[in-house]
Amino acid sequence: MCVCDDDKDRKIATLRKRLSREVRAREQAEQLLESKALELFQVNQNLLGSIQKAKNRSARVNAIMNSIKDSVVATNQKMEILDVNKSCVGMWGIPYAGLMGRSVLEFVENRQIADYEALCLSASADEQDEIKEFNFRTLDGGFVPAEVKISTFQHDDERFLLHLIRNVSNKKRLQKEREAMQEELANAAKWEAVGQLAGGIAHEINTPAQYIGDNLHFLSECNEEILEILNKALELKKACEQNGQYLDYVQEIDRLIEAYDLEYLCEEVPQALKQSAQGIAQVSHIVRAMKNFSHPGTEEKKPFDINAAIDTTLTVSRNEWKNIATVVTDFDEHVGLVPCIPGGMNQVFLNIIVNAAHAIDVKGHETMGEIRIVTRKLADQVEIVISDTGCGMPPEVVKNIFNPFFTTKEVGRGTGQGLAIVNDIIVQKHKGTIKVATKEGKGTSFIIRIPCK
């Protein structure tokens, strides 16, 4: 064996060692690769799970945000909108994408912008949370009143503002309605007191009015008898004069006849008595109407004379219509007695008649208007039609007239309760119906039907 063989053997041995190292290194590397691949797979799996969870969570957070009835707006400190919930999109009437990047202040009423900024500043300074009211612009150019509460939060080293905006227009409307209702109740109480007082006075007046009426009747009868006697006496005087007897008496009587103007007396005294009787009859009528009206008391139905009740109401409300309208009534005598709540029905007639008078007044009255009231007995109902020649109503008014608090009248003249009460009494309490026919500029008819049994 030569040296070069030795050398060769050594080289081969070295190469073998190196080869076996390389093979083992490769195996090691493959093992590493596989375990890394497995690790990677698991990490990836976890990651997918986390992503799904995060997605679910963010979907849930979104759903929560969108279920909030108040508007929620997230802005940066420059007030630029970064996110809003559904309610906000609804309130401002601008789609989500259209809101991004715009300033919240664009939506605040101009004169309140400084206050809004101040509120944001105090929220940023973490001062105690305040709720303030602002008007927010809407797409149609109007404003909605809203309560605003602002908080701040930190995310990724930046500070953000969360604006919680609660639309309070509903709350305000309810508040207004409550106030009107209270006013109405106060009014009703006042009227009740007045009614009771009037009832008492009516009773006091009724008795003397009764005997004044009786006495006047008696006096007219007496007067006729006295006149009869007087006529006979005058015939006697004439006979004396012709026969030249008792001439000084005759002369004295003639002087008195002249002085007191007997002819005038004979004509005027019966006239005066008649007028007084009529006057006191009217007083009695009004007094009786007041009594009827001031005793609405029971909520129970009683046999009720609708024709008479309308008469009474016309008397009581005369002052409302006498200068602007004539009233024509056309009553069906077969109407008879109908089961009604007396106070309720009186109120129905009064409200409709007063509305009619107002409508005629609104239209203007160079010529007198007319309120026509017709009653009719139908098969098993009674129909009452109250028409006026007033201003009539446009469709958008008609559809609202039975809503409580709907009124077109200025403050103080109407509270919008009248027809709501009418509707309640006719439909709920009497199981009847009420319809309205109207023509703008021409007039209005209310057609009421009440069951007879």
Place this chain on the structure above:
Amino acid sequence: MKGIIFIQFTKKVNEVWGEDMVEDLIEQADLDSEGVYTSVGTYCFREMVSLINVLSKISGTSPADLQKTFGEYLFKQLSMKYPLFLEGKKDLFSFLASLENTIHVEVKKLYPEAELPSFEYVFPAENIMEMTYRSQRPFADLAEGLLRGAVAHFGEKIELSRQDFPVEKGSKALFRLTK
């Protein structure tokens, strides 16, 4: 210690002393891994210490000098393997300043088992940078070599001085670089 360092080391030994030296080293160093290295594997850093000590005995060069020479070579290799860490670095100081908070951080992300030293930086003057190397392992000389490699790479005229501190475990040294 990552396999890439061992592979670079045996490559350098192969280049300078030939393949027989590599075999002798592996035989004499009594290594757990038996010299089987893959660049992504992880091995005990003591194998590196043994390899250097055996090489020193055979070659007669001090372990410190061997670490330094290898460090210079290693930097060249690393900079070729990971060029992105040098991208955008205009000068030596800004490159070195990114070591602790960027480069070694990225290395750790890539290889969670990597055992890296820590560096603290002080800039006493505009033209002076002080780097304090701290490690659980005895590689301050390797650090010096890597530093010299970096200086060579940027081609700047730098004066490098070093002060060692005695520590219970590993090593600690302050490198002062003056422009």
